[in-house]
Amino acid sequence: MNFVKMHGLGNDFIIFEALDKVNYDWNEIAKKVCDRHIGIGADGILIVENSDIADVKMVIINSDGSYAEMCGNGLRCFSKYVYERGIVKKEILNIETGAGVLEVVLKIENGIVKGVRVNMGKPILEEDKNFYKLNVLDRTFNATTMIMGVPHTVIYVDEIKDEDVIKYGPIIEKMEMFKRGTNVNFVKIIDDKHIQVRTWERGAGYTLACGTGTCASVVASYINNFTDKNVIAHLKLGDLRINYEDYVYMEGPAEFICEGRILL
Numbered sequence: 001m002n003f004v005k006m007h008g009l010g011n012d013f014i015i016f017e018a019l020d021k022v023n024y025d026w027n028e029i030a031k032k033v034c035d036r037h038i039g040i041g042a043d044g045i046l047i048v049e050n051s052d053i054a055d056v057k058m059v060i061i062n063s064d065g066s067y068a069e070m071c072g073n074g075l076r077c078f079s080k081y082v083y084e085r086g087i088v089k090k091e092i093l094n095i096e097t098g099a100g101v102l103e104v105v106l107k108i109e110n111g112i113v114k115g116v117r118v119n120m121g122k123p124i125l126e127e128d129k130n131f132y133k134l135n136v137l138d139r140t141f142n143a144t145t146m147i148m149g150v151p152h153t154v155i156y157v158d159e160i161k162d163e164d165v166i167k168y169g170p171i172i173e174k175m176e177m178f179k180r181g182t183n184v185n186f187v188k189i190i191d192d193k194h195i196q197v198r199t200w201e202r203g204a205g206y207t208l209a210c211g212t213g214t215c216a217s218v219v220a221s222y223i224n225n226f227t228d229k230n231v232i233a234h235l236k237l238g239d240l241r242i243n244y245e246d247y248v249y250m251e252g253p254a255e256f257i258c259e260g261r262i263l264l
């Protein structure tokens with residue numbers, strides 16, 4: 001099976017085409033190929049499928065084999081892939097995801113996609129899950145939980161330390177109160193236009209960036225009066241621009257890494 005590996009600010013994905021009907025066990029394939037020692041290594045796989053309601057359909061499976069409804073960084077990579085491979089030769093694409101059909105606008109220079117802007121849809125917030133106290137081990141965090149395509153919890157910290165992401169992230173991800181699990185975003189407010197974000201991802205663990213998580217972090221920071229609606233989020237390898245106007249818009253890069261053939 002042919003694959004292409006891509007990343008969006010270090011959140012990495014292996015892309016497979018399944019435009020003709022195939023009967024693969026994608027969950028098992030994801031676990032195998034995402035393994036960083038005995039596979040290719042990635043945070044998840046993206047499958048290109050035909051859609052009856054949009055230009056094309058993106059399916060995402062996390063590195064642990066679990067299904068995810070949406071993936072922001074993945075969607076930017078996927079969009080560049082389907083455009084540059086000639087699957088959908090449009091500058092504005094509609095892509096079916098598990099979180100609905102989303103509109104993507106490509107910035108193209110000489111046939112190459114240089115940037116991708118996605119309408120990520122609307123966040124779904126619950127009143128009792130906004131800026132509540134979340135007790136985890138020895139810490140109490142101020143937290144906001146929402147669905148931003150997938151479940152997200154945003155917690156505020158004075159300093160982001162990787163060891164904290166690794167210590168508290170997996171415990172929060174699987175807390176009883178989150179029925180479908182949650183992604184966990186550690187957010188430091190820099191000023192009203194800039195935040196720093198690190199994410200522990202449901203089904204993938206520590207990642208270098210998370211698109212839906214960054215959108216959730218900006219929505220939470222705006223409704224909690226920490227920031228403006230237009231925010232630049234600093235992630236480990238670069239920035240995402242987020243704009244929250246009822247709908248949430250995310251703009252950022254997507255890059256090819258390599259391609260090859262896996263032997264199943």
Ligand SMILES: N[C@@H](CCC[C@H](N)C(=O)O)C(=O)O
Pocket residue numbers: 011062067068069070071072073074150151183201202203204207209210211212213
């Ligand atoms: N990396 C993603 C989110 C992928 C899905 C997540 N792990 C989940 O299961 O909810 C992004 O960029 O949004």
